[in-house]
Amino acid sequence: MSDTGNARTSSDWYRMLANGRIGGPLSRQLGLPRPAQLRRYRPGQSLTDGPVRLATAGTGKLADHVLTLPEVDQVVEPDARLGALVLDATGLDTLHELSVAQELLGSGIRRLRPCGRVLVLAGTPEQAGDITAAAARQALDGLIRSVAKELRDGATANLVQVSTEAAPADTDSTVRFLLSARSAYVDGQVVRVGAAGSAGGASPDTDAGAPPHAGRVVVVTGSARGIGAAIAEVFARDGATVVCLDVPAQGEALAATANRIGGLALQLDITTPDAADRLSEYVTGRLGGVDVIVHNAGITRDKLLVNMDDARWNSVLAVNLRAQLELNAALLAPETPLRTGGRIVSVASTSGIAGNRGQTNYAASKAGVIGMVRALAPRAAGQGITVNAVAPGFIETEMTAAMPFGTREAGRRINSLHQGGEPVDVAETVAWLAEPGSGGVTGQVVRVCGQSLLGA
Ligand SMILES: NC(=O)c1ccc[n+]([C@@H]2O[C@H](COP(=O)([O-])OP(=O)(O)OC[C@H]3O[C@@H](n4cnc5c(N)ncnc54)[C@H](O)[C@@H]3O)[C@@H](O)[C@H]2O)c1
Structure with missing residues (x-):
């Protein structure tokens, strides 16, 4: 069962109307926006509301590490409704790999549950080996911001740019936050993760x-x-x-x-x-x-x-x-x-x-x-x-x-x-x-x- 819900009663009358029995079909008919009831954190809640599918575009450098997160599974049933889609694009350096990323995202997004998460991990454009790689990495920025605008039902999409100095574990708190209900209102963002060092x-x-x-x-x-x-x-x-x-x-x-x-x-x-x-x-x-x-x-x-x-x-x-x-x-x-x-x-x-x-x-x-x-x-x-x-x-x-x-x-x-x-x-x-x-x-x-x- 979905654990979507708001911690306190919102004063947003239109959101309540658009999710009601009469207002819902009416707002759909009129083509009006339908603000979803966002999934927010509650103690004991699972990280995502449904299984997490991990995909890789290019030779992903973080996929093995992301798989160590208990909730992430690479072999989710093909027709399962997803709580999140994680794309490891840390090895993405060519326009061909960019097209692969686009295809993987396109097919995965169809299977997202309400308030699902799209999370892409990539290298930083500045640290790319050549100009094409820098362009391909930067292209993900526009891709993800546009995906975020296309998603419905409270789902979000964010991009994490990981520097070459960062250890895989340095990404954990950010990956977990962006997958979880704690990031309900964080959407279309690009976050950089470097080496934690003494911090x-x-x-x-x-x-x-x-x-x-x-x-x-x-x-x-x-x-x-x-x-x-x-x-x-x-x-x-x-x-x-x-x-x-x-x-x-x-x-x-x-x-x-x-x-x-x-x-x-x-x-x-x-x-x-x-x-x-x-x-x-x-x-x-x-x-x-x-x-x-x-x-x-x-x-x-x-x-x-x-x-x-x-x-x-x-x-x-x-x-x-x-x-x-x-x-x-x-x-x-x-x-x-x-x-x-x-x-x-x-x-x-x-x-x-x-x-x-x-x-x-x-x-x-x-x-x-x-x-x-x-x-x-x-x-x-x-x-x-x-x-x-x-x-x-x-x-x-x-x-x-x-x-x-x-x-x-x-x-x-x-x-x-x-x-x-x-x-x-x-x-x-x-x-x-x-x-x-x-x-x-x-x-x-x-x-x-x-x-x-x-x-x-
Ligand atoms: N509400 C929004 O939509 C929104 C949007 C963007 C940014 N923010 C920022 O978020 C922060 C909190 O906003 P809020 O909506 O809760 O505002 P609020 O007015 O409800 O709360 C601000 C608090 O700061 C305290 N404060 C003001 N001057 C102070 C001082 N000199 N010393 C100590 N405390 C002082 C006030 O007494 C008050 O309790 C602010 O920095 C605000 O600019 C709010």
Whole structure:
């Protein structure tokens, strides 16, 4: 039986209508989009909703390793309905092999179950041996992004580009995440995996069967509510001790979140001059250091640029960008509280990639975050620390619920899954990037947007 289902009741009336007994046939007849009920993670759930077929285009270098994942099988019955199709294209270097990949994907996709997964593993174009190989590898990018747009019923397609230095095991956390229900709203993305080096490794004080963040200390800024609260919940579910941080004005909601997950509440405005020192002292004094910092706190103060006043511009830049730069500097300083193998994950936005009318301040701050992540990643690598960003698209929160009806509906539908994401979708993506096993993923920006047309 399918275990498709949403963790909380969505406010998306159209999705409910289009999946109903009367609305379903009507929306089909009118050719309207039919947003599927996405399969989201529940404890004890199988990795995929159905068997995983592994195919190879060219001489795949990872196929043997992928087969060691317990749920993957190369000899799935030919007419079986698939939970996922994995294509090992790490040896793909010619246009003939590209055509083979196209055929394998075409035949496999027909057999996908609702909310199925298409995952292609390939080499990086920059490391190809010749120009044709570089072109063939890059061609997969366009192929997969288009496949993602053609898939129906909540299925997704993503591409993982694996560098030649990466060990097969360095790809595990990414392959598992993209196959699982945890990546419900991650679609049409290209993720790079390199060698984990000193950024890899297991959680401290844990055994192989322990949850991924057991024994780790995680700080989540802006976690009194919304996406931040969901991030704190997912880390607590996965075994971490979570420090929930928010402004004093949100004290009550902050305490409620921290109590719910058995975490700690820290009232702190991250824009105050002593914020970095206070956070460092808190985590060092109480917890002996920190393993993960999630920069989630963010604000909007929208106005067209011609009407933008200093207060709007400065406040958005201060919370969304300057505070992150200052906290990172403090956390990475000599005698750093951020431990070796640490993780920095920033919450950016698709507005920072595509731009958005009325959001010059917000988009500038979020694009700045992306610039910070890319510049910081190679510098932090020496300390075994990874730095990544997630860029959410339209997420169902109090902020988006307050939008005018037309804007909200447009925001929900202009993506390949024809619906908004849930805060938990961002949270699961952040938690994957912060896993001890994700040491090979750094300097990346992963969009959690259902393949939004904005900035596509
Ligand atoms: N909701 C969406 O659709 C969406 C889309 C893209 C990106 N994002 C980003 O996701 C993040 C969370 O968004 P949300 O929708 O949950 O917003 P939200 O307003 O519900 O939550 C943001 C939290 O940050 C806190 N905060 C603000 N200023 C702070 C400061 N100076 N110090 C400490 N905490 C502070 C707030 O008090 C609040 O609890 C933000 O960075 C936002 O830009 C959201």
